[in-house]
Amino acid sequence: MWKRECQRRKTEWCLKVLRRRPGQIEWVLGCFMTLFLAILICAQLQAESYRATSLYLEDALAASNLASAVIDIEEYGISHVVEIEDPVAAYRVFCNAIKGNLQLNEQWESGNRYLLTGHVTVENYTVYNVNGDVVSVYIVNDGGVVNHWQGTLGTIAAPDGVVIENTSIYSEISFPVQGSFGICVTAHKGKLVDIVSEWLLSE
8 A cells, every 4th residue: 555655656746847847758758769779770780790790600611611521532433422531631621721711810719809709619510421321420529539320311410400411511610799788698600511512513
């Protein structure tokens, strides 16, 4: 009861103040609209920045995946099967390629703070070798350790949900992103490249 009485008195007081000052409501609404538009513009600029960074990283990952596709030429010449000969060596090539494509220093940090903030980490590097109906999966970590297993064609999908049809490479990186209001979050970007399709297109 007491709370309701206090709220009623506050409401009456506010109404009296507004009646004494003509234009007060318009002034408050104007300030609110200005603040709302400022927040909306900041959000749009931040979204555009994220889109530009996403496209930039996607191109860099695709180029680095292709650079690391060290094809077994002898096997291709005999059976016309495209396979990554050495997944560990391919991972090393990928690391050098992504470092160069993103212009990272020795600490794996970008000089372009507008696009990337802080340390870039390779979270996933996976080679999918397809030979007939068999898909051989090689997941390589930064220590050169390979987790290897096999599956049937049509049943294996990359982390982005795409079903593997040809020899492919999937890579994923993580990096900190700083927003307009100083909030820093960790973002992830992955890219699957079908090596066979790219191989045929380049010939």
